[in-house]
Amino acid sequence: MTSQNTQPELLSGGAMLIRALADEGVEYVYGYPGGAVLHIYDAMFQQHQVKHVLVRHEQAATHMADAYARASGKAGVVLVTSGPGATNAVTGIATAYMDSIPMVVICGQVMSHLIGDDAFQETDMLGISRPIVKHNMSVRRPEDIPYLVKKAFYIAQSGRPGPVVLDIPKDMTIPSQKFPYEYPKDIKLRSYNPNAKGHPGQIKKALTTLLAAKKPVLYAGGGVILGQASEELTVLARKLNVPVTNTLMGLGAYPASDPQFIGMLGMHGSYEANQVMHNADVIFAVGARFDDRVTNATKKFCPNATIIHIDIDPASISKTINAHIPIVGLVKPVLQEMLHQLEKNKSELDKDALGQWWQQIKQWREVHGGRYDQSPSHLKPQAVIEAVHRHTKGDAYVTSDVGQHQMFAAQYYKFDKPNRWINSGGLGTMGFGLPAAMGVKLHYPDAEVVCVTGEGSIQMNIQELSTCKQYGLGVKIINLNNGYLGMVKQWQDMNYDSRYSSSYMDSLPDFVKLAEAYGHVGIRVTKAEELEPALERAFALKDKLVFLDIHVDPTEHVYPMQIPGGAMNEMFLSKTERT
Amino acid sequence: MRHILSVLLENESGALARVVGLFAQRGYNIDSLTVAATEDPTISRLTLVTRGDDQVIEQITKQLHKLIEVVKLADLSESAHIERELMMVKVKTTAEQREEVKRCADIFRGQIIDITANTYTIQVVGTSDKLEAFIQALNGTQILETVRSGVSGISRGERTLSL
Numbered sequence: 001m002t003s004q005n006t007q008p009e010l011l012s013g014g015a016m017l018i019r020a021l022a023d024e025g026v027e028y029v030y031g032y033p034g035g036a037v038l039h040i041y042d043a044m045f046q047q048h049q050v051k052h053v054l055v056r057h058e059q060a061a062t063h064m065a066d067a068y069a070r071a072s073g074k075a076g077v078v079l080v081t082s083g084p085g086a087t088n089a090v091t092g093i094a095t096a097y098m099d100s101i102p103m104v105v106i107c108g109q110v111m112s113h114l115i116g117d118d119a120f121q122e123t124d125m126l127g128i129s130r131p132i133v134k135h136n137m138s139v140r141r142p143e144d145i146p147y148l149v150k151k152a153f154y155i156a157q158s159g160r161p162g163p164v165v166l167d168i169p170k171d172m173t174i175p176s177q178k179f180p181y182e183y184p185k186d187i188k189l190r191s192y193n194p195n196a197k198g199h200p201g202q203i204k205k206a207l208t209t210l211l212a213a214k215k216p217v218l219y220a221g222g223g224v225i226l227g228q229a230s231e232e233l234t235v236l237a238r239k240l241n242v243p244v245t246n247t248l249m250g251l252g253a254y255p256a257s258d259p260q261f262i263g264m265l266g267m268h269g270s271y272e273a274n275q276v277m278h279n280a281d282v283i284f285a286v287g288a289r290f291d292d293r294v295t296n297a298t299k300k301f302c303p304n305a306t307i308i309h310i311d312i313d314p315a316s317i318s319k320t321i322n323a324h325i326p327i328v329g330l331v332k333p334v335l336q337e338m339l340h341q342l343e344k345n346k347s348e349l350d351k352d353a354l355g356q357w358w359q360q361i362k363q364w365r366e367v368h369g370g371r372y373d374q375s376p377s378h379l380k381p382q383a384v385i386e387a388v389h390r391h392t393k394g395d396a397y398v399t400s401d402v403g404q405h406q407m408f409a410a411q412y413y414k415f416d417k418p419n420r421w422i423n424s425g426g427l428g429t430m431g432f433g434l435p436a437a438m439g440v441k442l443h444y445p446d447a448e449v450v451c452v453t454g455e456g457s458i459q460m461n462i463q464e465l466s467t468c469k470q471y472g473l474g475v476k477i478i479n480l481n482n483g484y485l486g487m488v489k490q491w492q493d494m495n496y497d498s499r500y501s502s503s504y505m506d507s508l509p510d511f512v513k514l515a516e517a518y519g520h521v522g523i524r525v526t527k528a529e530e531l532e533p534a535l536e537r538a539f540a541l542k543d544k545l546v547f548l549d550i551h552v553d554p555t556e557h558v559y560p561m562q563i564p565g566g567a568m569n570e571m572f573l574s575k576t577e578r579t
Numbered sequence: 580m581r582h583i584l585s586v587l588l589e590n591e592s593g594a595l596a597r598v599v600g601l602f603a604q605r606g607y608n609i610d611s612l613t614v615a616a617t618e619d620p621t622i623s624r625l626t627l628v629t630r631g632d633d634q635v636i637e638q639i640t641k642q643l644h645k646l647i648e649v650v651k652l653a654d655l656s657e658s659a660h661i662e663r664e665l666m667m668v669k670v671k672t673t674a675e676q677r678e679e680v681k682r683c684a685d686i687f688r689g690q691i692i693d694i695t696a697n698t699y700t701i702q703v704v705g706t707s708d709k710l711e712a713f714i715q716a717l718n719g720t721q722i723l724e725t726v727r728s729g730v731s732g733i734s735r736g737e738r739t740l741s742l
Contacts, residue, residue, distance in 0.1 A: 126593055131604050135647045136593075155647060190742070191589055191650040315641035318634070 034081025036108025062092020098426025198329025223287015
C-alpha cells in the first residue's frame with residue numbers, strides 16, 4: 001500500500017485546477033459558468049473543499065474576489081468562461097490592478113486548435129488583459145496546471161500585489177485525460193524576486209532626517225494596509241510625535257480617533273492635512289504613490305519638504321514627485337528596522353519645534369474641522385454617514401461605490417482599523433460597492449458590512465441583489481439618493497454654470513419595492529427624524545439584507561476641495577469660501 | 580537623450596508583446612527594436628533605442644524591470660559600448676550611375692550583395708549615423724527600397740549582460 005501512497009494521484013486538468021486551489025487554501029471561488037469552463041465546473045461539482053459562488057454578472061465576481069482580498073490580505077479567485085465571460089471581468093481586473101489587489105482570475109478559452117480562428121466565444125484575453133494585470137499566462141499542457149496555479153498565486157500575492165490572469169483552453173481540462181498531480185510547495189523565478197527588506201543605510205538616513213525634522217508629516221497609503229503594517233506605523237508615529245495623514249486607500253492604516261491623526265489628504269482631504277503637507281519640512285511617505293488626486297499641481301507640491309519614500313515598487317518612487325531618500329522594500333520589515341534603529345539611537349526629537357508645529361496644526365484644525373451646513377428641509381449625506389458610524393460603533397466593514405457618497409464615507413466614517421474601508425480608489429469603478437460588500441460578508445458573516453452607495457452607482461450592479469438572496473448575505477445598503485450623479489453635478493455646478501448634461505437620474509425605480517422584489521427588506525427615509533429609527537431597525541435585522549433608500553440634499557457638494565492647478569493647500573472650503 | 584537599452588527576456592510567447600505594450604501604454608518612444616534568442620534558447624535578447632530625459636529613462640527601466648519575464652536589463656549608453664545596425668538598400672542604377680554608386684558603397688565599406696541589369700542591392704553595417712550618412716551620400720540615386728535591422732549593441736571590455 002505504501003507504493004500507492006507515494007504515487008501521485010491521477011487527475012484531469014479540470015480536477016487538478018480545483019485541487020490546486022484547495023491546496024492553496026482557497027475557500028470560495030466567484031464565477032459564472034459557460035462552454036469553455038464546463039469541464040472545470042464539473043470537477044468543481046465533484047468535490048466539497050472549494051465552494052463556488054454564482055454571481056449574476058462576471059464583473060461582480062471580480063469585485064467580490066477583490067473585496068475579499070482587501071479585507072483578508074489573501075488573493076481572491078474568479079472563474080469565468082471565454083469571450084464575454086472574460087471581457088465582463090475586465091473592469092474588475094482593472095479595478096484590482098489600480099489598487100494593487102491580489103487576485104487570480106481563471107478564464108476559460110476555446111480549444112487550442114481553434115485559437116486564432118475567431119471561434120465562438122473566442123477572445124484574446126491575454127492581449128486584452130495585458131495592460132491591466134501584474135501578469136498573465138496561458139496553459140499549453142494540462143500537466144503544467146498545478147505549477148501555473150502556484151505561480152499565479154505567488155506573483156499575485158508577493159511584492160506589489162496585483163491580479164494574475166490564467167487562460168485555460170478547454171482541451172486542457174478534458175475529464176478523460178488524467179495526469180499525475182503534485183502541488184509545488186514553493187516556487188522560484190529567475191526573473192522575479194521582489195526585494196523585501198529595504199537598505200539599512202537608507203533606513204538610517206531616513207531616521208536621522210525624521211529625528212531632526214521641525215515640521216514633519218507621515219503620509220501613509222494603501223501599501224501600509226496591503227503590507228499589514230498598521231501596528232508598526234502607529235508605534236513609530238507615536239514615538240516620533242508626528243502628525244499622520246492617510247490617503248483614500250490608506251484610511252484605517254492609522255486610527256482616525258487618535259489625536260495625531262489629521263484626516264485624509266488630497267483633493268477632498270481635510271484642510272489641516274493639506275496645510276500640514278504643504279508646509280512640512282519632512283514628508284515621510286509610507287506605501288503611498290503621490291497620486292494626482294493627492295498632489296494637486298506637482299510643480300507647486302510641498303516646496304520645502306525633504307521626501308522620504310518607502311515603497312515595494314521602485315517604479316512608484318520618484319515617478320511624479322522626486323524622493324530625496326528612497327527606500328525600496330516591504331513596508332512592514334522597513335518600519336520594523338526603523339523601530340529597531342530608533343531604540344538604539346540617542347538623538348532627541350526637537351521638542352520645541354514639534355510643540356510649535358502642533359500648535360500650528362491646532363489652529364488649522366479650527367479653520368474647517370469637517371463642518372457642513374445644516375438644512376431645515378433636507379437630510380445631509382454627511383449626517384447620514386455619522387449616524388451609520390454611531391450605529392455600527394465605528395467597527396463595520398464599509399464598502400463604497402464612486403462619487404460624492406464615497407468621499408462623504410471617507411471623510412465622516414472614522415476608520416480606526418485597517419482593512420475596514422473597501423473602495424475603488426485608483427480606477428474609480430461605479431458598481432463596485434455591492435459586490436464588494438458581498439465578498440466581505442461571505443467571509444465574515446458575523447461582521448457588520450455596510451455598502452455606502454448612490455442611486456447612480458447601485459444600479460450598475462443591482463442584479464447582485466439576487467446573489468445576496470441565494471447566499472443569505474445580510475449586508476446593509478445605505479443608498480444616498482440625491483436624484484443626481486452627484487459628483488458630476490458638483491463639477492457641472494463649479495465649472496459648467498450648472499448645465500446638468502446627463503447628470504440627472506430620471507425614472508428612478510422604487511428602491512424599496514425593488515429590494516422587496518428580490519426578497520430583501522427595503523426602507524425609505526425622506527425626513528431627518530426618520531433616519532434614527534430606520535437605522536435602528538436595519539441593524540437589528542441581523543441576517544437580512546436591508547436596502548435603506550435615504551433621500552439626501554441634492555444641492556450638497558463635497559468640501560474641502562483642492563483648487564485645480566493649485567498647490568496642496570489651495571482649497572475651496574464651502575460654496576462661498578476659499579483659501 | 581538617445582539611450583540603448585539591452586534586455587534579457589524569458590523566451591516565451593507574449594513576453595515581447597508585454598515590452599512593446601508597455602511603451603505604447605505609457606507613451607514612451609521606440610526608435611528601433613531588435614530581438615532574437617541568445618546562445619541559451621530560453622533567453623531572448625532585445626535591444627531597444629529610445630529617447631527621453633533622465634526621469635523618463637529611469638521610469639522606462641523601472642517599468643521594464645517590473646515585467647515578470649524581464650530577467651535583466653542594462654542601459655548600454657551609460658558606459659562604453661559598441662553599436663551596429665545593418666541596412667540593405669536597393670537602388671536603381673543606370674549605366675552611367677553604376678560606377679559612382681559602387682565607389683560610394685566602397686567608401687562606406689558597403690558591399691553590393693545583389694545586382695540586376697538595372698539595380699544594385701547594397702549592404703552597409705555601422706552605427707545609425709553612418710547608415711543615415713550613406714543614404715545622404717546616395718543623393719541623386721533613386722532608392723527603391725531600404726530595410727534596416729535596428730540597433731544591436733554590446734558593452735566594451737569585460738562588462739557583460741548575462742545571467
